[in-house]
Amino acid sequence: MHEIHYEAPTSLEQAVGILAKHGDSARPICGGTDLLIQMRAGVRRPHYVVDVKHIAALTGIAFDPKSGLRLGAAAPCIEIFENATLRRHYPGLVEAAHLIGSLQIQSRASVGGNLCNGSPAADTTPALIALGAVARLVGPKGERQVKVEEFVVSPGRTVIQPGELLVELLIPPPPPHSADAYIRFIPRNEMDIAVVGIGAAITLEGDRCTAARIGMGAVAPTPLFAAKASQALVGKKFDAVAIENAAQLAIEQASPIDDMRGTAEFRRHLVGVLTRRTLERAAERARRN
Amino acid sequence: MAKRTLVETVINNEPVELLCEPRQSLLEVLRDELHMTGTKEGCLTGDCGACTILVDGRPVCSCLMLGVEAQGHKLETIEGLATGAELHPLQRKFLEHASLQCGICTPGFLMSAKALLDKIPRPTEAEVRYHLAGNLCRCTGYDKIVRAVLDAARESG
CATH class of the missing domain: 3.30.390.50 (CO dehydrogenase flavoprotein, C-terminal domain)
Known part of the structure; x- marks a missing residue:
């Protein structure tokens, strides 16, 4: 693998600062289960790898019956399918998170990373689309929200602009019945x-x-x-x-x-x-x- | 050479401070920096599970994690499975059931099996097969491995 600089910011502001400064030569890492393979194959060659797993907003999973689910972009799949509240309210999303790769992959891989990788075959993305999930992005110009079905623009490419970071997925509460x-x-x-x-x-x-x-x-x-x-x-x-x-x-x-x-x-x-x-x-x- | 980074971690219950390059995978750090060569390199794409170790109790492919990401985490590798000269029940049962031939996949299988038994002490055969689905073996046909894990669970339970 090529030489990289590794950054592990602990706040959103720091992360966006690093990503904005280095633009296309920086890429966030969550589980790394796609990124490290792509770097080894030379498909992606970021000089700055920004570990976003030390930022609370990206690792949290919070459900509220009125406002729904805030799913941190870097929360690993294992924390989704081991979460009884999510199994109860979002069984389809849980099914998708529980069948990406092996348990070894599910210990690391995240739903946000699955989306940002931009694969047409990502398992959790159709589950998110079904739930009407919205992606919350934060960047140097502030924040914006993008519907998940509009997030991937072509294989491997997404709406994310240089400096922007996917923070969390906002999923409405499940209606009765x-x-x-x-x-x-x-x-x-x-x-x-x-x-x-x-x-x-x-x-x-x-x-x-x-x-x-x-x-x-x-x-x-x-x-x-x-x-x-x-x-x-x-x-x-x-x-x-x-x-x-x-x-x-x-x-x-x-x-x-x-x-x-x-x-x-x-x-x-x-x-x-x-x-x-x-x-x-x-x-x-x-x-x- | 890129700047080496200090990483503080715990490996098999021992605090370890190490220096590594950010581009090095945890697998490379274990094998090439710490000379802990029990963990094996297989596919380097997260498909075969030969490099499986436990990170905070969860099975992980050490080829798909950077060494620097181990900062602050608790790692378990095959080197920590036996207690001195006394083999772990899983290791003993792998020998008794002839669950290995070439042995490259074995450390990974043992670590995945340990993660399973730590979570589910008396798994069903289906649970064993499911939890070992991320580990490939090209020699044994899996059956002897599954029997060894079930036998180890029976004995410990």
Whole structure:
């Protein structure tokens, strides 16, 4: 690996100062499970590596029934799936955090890092999109909020400007009778990258769906919000016909590629299958809430 | 050469102060600076688990962590598993069940298994297989490893 300078600021101001000073030659490190591999391969070559795990705002996990979840960008996945409150209120996000790589990876990797890495196949990103999560960024010009579905602009690239830092993800509180779910397809049981991943969050009142959001991963250059599929469910009876209609609209929006993990045709098929299964799993949970 | 940084850490319950370059992984620091060569280098991409150590009790690939990130943390490596000449029950059971052939993956498997038994003293077979999913072995076919971990749990429990 090339020579680097390592900084471990303990406040947001310090971190933004360092990132702003060094611009493109600086990169934050959370778990390092993507960054160190990319640095070894020469894909990313930051001269300044800024460890943001000593900043309280980036490692905290705070849930409030009224305002929802503030998820620090650097909080490791293990702290998400070992958190009983999160397992109760955001089971889909927990599912996604619990299937990234191995337990060794989950001890280090963070949801914020997963998002900032900008992979179209990131597991937690469709789960965040389903929940309507917003990313809070702080930079030299102040702070701004960006919807997660608008965060990744192309494979490996995000809206983050030089000097900016993703601080936390803001996730609304789950409404009554709602729940989320995340399902991905991989050709083995553990330890692989999604061929397709679908996140869904729905709210049911009786047999009617009153809110729905579907996020899709590995079906386009960036993670997607399946807007038409989601809107088609709202206000309708939540039954097999509505689910099938949403699945078809999700397939229409997907623009997958052929690669070593699967063909575009297979991925479109999976979008349908996983949209149905994820909606059904979310609904089953919502009926209990 | 880049400036070397002082890192204060605890390794196998002993306070350790070391100097390393910021670009060095924790794996390189353990092996090349501290000459603790029990932890093995495998893929360097976090896929194989050969370099697994415990950081604050959690299994971590030491190839995917910088040495400087160990500042203030408590590390456990394979060198700390046995007590003097007395092997840890997991090590003994690995020998009894012939759970290793070439041995490169073994320290990583033992550390992952230790993390599991520290958390779940009497795991099911499914739990053992799940917790060892991040460790690859190309010799044994896994079955003997799983049996050794279950046997060690049975004996300790």
